Amino acid sequence: MLEIKPIFNALCRSKVGAVLLLIQIAITTAIVSNAAFIIQDRISYLNQETGYPEQDIFKFNVMTFGTDINLSQQFELDESMLRKMPGVVDAALSSSIPLSGGGSASSFNLKPAPQEGLSVRTAYFFIDDHAINTYGVNLIAGRNFTEDEVLVTNEITQKRTNVTIVTKALLDELYPDGDGLGKIVYFGDLPLKIIGVIGKMKGPWLKDSKPDNLAFIPYIKAASYAQVAVRTKPGQRAAVMKEIENAMLENYSKRVINNIKGLDELKNEYTAQDRLMMRMLIVLITILVLITALGIFGLTLFNISKRTKQIGTRRALGARKSAIVSYFLVENALICSLGLALGVVTAILLGKMLMQYFSVAALPPSYIAVTAIAVFLMSLLAVLAPAKRAANISPSIATRTI
Amino acid sequence: MLQMNNVSKVYQTEMVQTHALRDFNLQVNEGEFIAVTGPSGSGKTTFLNIAGMLEPFNEGEYLLDGVNVGSLNDNQRADLRNQKIGFIFQGFNLIPDLNLYENIEVPLRYRGIKANERKRRIEQCLEQVGLASRAKHLPQQLSGGQQQRVAIARALAGKPRFLLADEPTGNLDSLMARQVMELLEQINRDGATIVMVTHDSELARRAPRNIQVVDGQLADFTLYQGAQTIKTASGV
Numbered sequence: 133m134l135e136i137k138p139i140f141n142a143l144c145r146s147k148v149g150a151v152l153l154l155i156q157i158a159i160t161t162a163i164v165s166n167a168a169f170i171i172q173d174r175i176s177y178l179n180q181e182t183g184y185p186e187q188d189i190f191k192f193n194v195m196t197f198g199t200d201i202n203l204s205q206q207f208e209l210d211e212s213m214l215r216k217m218p219g220v221v222d223a224a225l226s227s228s229i230p231l232s233g234g235g236s237a238s239s240f241n242l243k244p245a246p247q248e249g250l251s252v253r254t255a256y257f258f259i260d261d262h263a264i265n266t267y268g269v270n271l272i273a274g275r276n277f278t279e280d281e282v283l284v285t286n287e288i289t290q291k292r293t294n295v296t297i298v299t300k301a302l303l304d305e306l307y308p309d310g311d312g313l314g315k316i317v318y319f320g321d322l323p324l325k326i327i328g329v330i331g332k333m334k335g336p337w338l339k340d341s342k343p344d345n346l347a348f349i350p351y352i353k354a355a356s357y358a359q360v361a362v363r364t365k366p367g368q369r370a371a372v373m374k375e376i377e378n379a380m381l382e383n384y385s386k387r388v389i390n391n392i393k394g395l396d397e398l399k400n401e402y403t404a405q406d407r408l409m410m411r412m413l414i415v416l417i418t419i420l421v422l423i424t425a426l427g428i429f430g431l432t433l434f435n436i437s438k439r440t441k442q443i444g445t446r447r448a449l450g451a452r453k454s455a456i457v458s459y460f461l462v463e464n465a466l467i468c469s470l471g472l473a474l475g476v477v478t479a480i481l482l483g484k485m486l487m488q489y490f491s492v493a494a495l496p497p498s499y500i501a502v503t504a505i506a507v508f509l510m511s512l513l514a515v516l517a518p519a520k521r522a523a524n525i526s527p528s529i530a531t532r533t534i
Numbered sequence: 535m536l537q538m539n540n541v542s543k544v545y546q547t548e549m550v551q552t553h554a555l556r557d558f559n560l561q562v563n564e565g566e567f568i569a570v571t572g573p574s575g576s577g578k579t580t581f582l583n584i585a586g587m588l589e590p591f592n593e594g595e596y597l598l599d600g601v602n603v604g605s606l607n608d609n610q611r612a613d614l615r616n617q618k619i620g621f622i623f624q625g626f627n628l629i630p631d632l633n634l635y636e637n638i639e640v641p642l643r644y645r646g647i648k649a650n651e652r653k654r655r656i657e658q659c660l661e662q663v664g665l666a667s668r669a670k671h672l673p674q675q676l677s678g679g680q681q682q683r684v685a686i687a688r689a690l691a692g693k694p695r696f697l698l699a700d701e702p703t704g705n706l707d708s709l710m711a712r713q714v715m716e717l718l719e720q721i722n723r724d725g726a727t728i729v730m731v732t733h734d735s736e737l738a739r740r741a742p743r744n745i746q747v748v749d750g751q752l753a754d755f756t757l758y759q760g761a762q763t764i765k766t767a768s769g770v
Contacts, residue, residue: 135643142631145672445627448588449641449688450616452609527615528588530627531579531700 139463149431154471157507160424161475162482165503167417169483169495174410178403182231183333185268188221189363189395190373191229196356198386203286203354206384211262213383214360217375219368222265225352226361227258228336230267231399235336240298240306240317240324240347252305254298254345255335256319260284263348264297266363267333272300274313274328277350286354293351297328301344324349338402369394424507425514432460432518436525443522444529453523460519461512468511472504479503535696535727536562536585541594543580543750554580555750558594562729564695567722569741570731577750578731579700585729586619586698587611599695616644620689620726622718624701626681628673628688634660635669638688645692659687663717679710686717697721699730703737715740 143150194210196203207225214223228235235255243249257263261277274297283293296317303312303326316323335346364372377389400407436443443456451459483495543555554577562568572578583589584596587603596603599618606614621627628637635656642652660666663683665676673681682702689697699718703711715737722728730741738744746753 138632138636138639138643141633141636142629145631441625441627442629445621445623445629446640446644447612448586448615448621448627450612450644450692452612452644454609455644526589527586528583530621530623531583531586531588 135459136462136466139459140466143463143466149434150467153427153431154467154474156424156427157468157471157511158474158478160420161472161500161503161507162478163420164417164507165475165479165500166482166486166495167413168503169499170486170492171410171413171417172499173493174406174413177338178406178410180334180338181332182338182399183269183331184230184395185363185366186231186394186396186399188268188366188369189266189361190369191226191232191359191361191391191393191395191398192376192380192389193391194358194360194380194387194389196358196384196387198384200386201384203356204284204352207352207354207358208284210360210380210383211260213379214362214376215262217372217379219364219372221268221363221365222262223360223362224259224262224266225354226263226266226359228255229359229361229395229398230334230336230346231338231395231402232336233398233402237335237340238319240302240319242306242317244318244321244323250306252302252345253342254302254347255337255340256347256349258351258353259348260350260352264328264330266361268363269333270331271297271328272331274326276328277348282350282352284352284354292322293349294322294324295327295350296324297330297348298326299330299333299344299346301332301342302347303329305342305345319349338399421507421510425510428464428511428514429518432464432515433521435460435463436518436522439522440525440529443525444527444532447525447527448530456523456525457516457519460515460522464511464515465508468508472508475507476500476504535564535566535599536560536729537595537597538585539595541584541591541596543577543584543589543591553750555584555591558750558752560745560752562727565722565725565727566743567719567728567741568730568743568745569738570729570745570747571733571735571738572747572753574733576747578733578747580750581747582698582700582729582731586621587615612644616641616692618694618696620692620694620697622682622685622689622697622699622702624704626673626678626685626705628681628684630673633670633672634665634676634684634687637673637684638691641688641692655691655693656687659691660684662690663687677710678706679713682706682710682714683717686714686721690721695726697726697728699728701732702730703732703734711737 211223211225214220237253237255239251239253241249241251260282261279264271264276277295281295283291306312306317307315312326313329314326316325333346334343337343362372373392376392380389446456479495479500486492487494538558538560541555541558545552545554558581570578570581584591598614601614629640638656638659639652642655657666660669663686665680665683673684703714706714718728732738
């Protein structure tokens, strides 16, 4: 038997504790639903498909101080040595490394500078015909560079490169009608023919507004500082990484090999702040929910000690133990329902504010609904133990003077 | 109506055993009005608690309206309390957050009585105790005597055949005490059996039958019938 009306009336007559709890439940609902959404957003950001077999790729830096060699030739030798190493699938000099947070970006234009036309921002790598294989990405249309198309130099030269391979995201933005393959785009005033399309690969910056726009340009300018990307067979990366320094120095010793890092490690370093924020949010909402649960628990215990005689009297007047438990559950459910109603409104307003000031995506109603249900269940759970304790109060309390 | 045979109650703490009632025997017949007196600590309240099924006893047999109380579980005892017994407490024990109407409604709700029947009974009982116009008041807005009348109305609303009163006038001044006593006498005349625990010998003398509890046993059995006094030794 649910005594909703008298419980509600009684609550209205002594409402301070109930109102405080109600506000706490409202705040919890508002913050938890928004935080849960942000956490979910971060999780999908962190777990997003990058297009690379991250576990199999690593990079290292080469800083050459020896001046008794032709750098371009040396890198040709290095590359062919690396590609022959046991466990290595492919290797390539790469002007930037994906997911690392460092790289170059420019604009691809439909018309040569300085003419005005559609201009799309994109990251780009100077890399040779081993790029696709080294990064393990999928060419979905067109073809790879040929060896002849790769311009290798360590001098200023008049020769120009004239082809490019782009991601589908970039191609679709340049040519929304889907007819971009084979067309010419301008990199400054340099015309480049789009000869290949890669399905998915992320650029150097996951946080970029256009993280999927990336272009390969077949140009190797050998310099004393260079980065090399290597893909190994699955499970063999660690072994290759261990040997890489000696192998490179054996080839030529007047240089330093350092910063040997896996692609997943680079991504982790790049996303460290996001993971920290996510963990902080998880801690925050856990604490918040715990505090609310403790608040409900505490208020119910307080109510029980305040109403010991009343509970004894109710038992004396014929209340079964279950009636006492249901009294506290109903009382809590009433407070909680009002708190949740207020919390839902606050959650929507908070979501709108976050959207306005921090450009967070709109909070989906499902997050509010799930949070509200969870908070409601949590509150029932928190009140259950104290309510059972109340039910065990002896009816003989009614005749004692306390 | 009520029969206790060799009922014993022992309170056990780590250090001591206290025999609150020992081999307590009592028979209360339908329609009686009994005053239970005795010095403090004699076991009056324990007797009242056991009679009202507010606490269990250790040994003996207790029959309430033919039902063996010792064999009931907690829910059955709660239901039996609700149906058969009306309680009147020394401290009134009204629920402060409920108005008079809602207070009287409490035992009726536990019995599952329908709303319109509850309303009819509550209004009738409030009328009977002379507080019909104050149904929406909260207990703290009333005097002590008025609060006790509400408590009596609450005890009556369930139409119990057995009223247990624990020092019903203990917190009242003499004028109010008299009014409450007159109300109880009226209720008794209407047919309810009343057992009243009191330490006030004046008040006790107004009851047709007096019993005295000393050291957990029925010590003295006195029946007042007009001017004639019959003393019967029992127990010790």
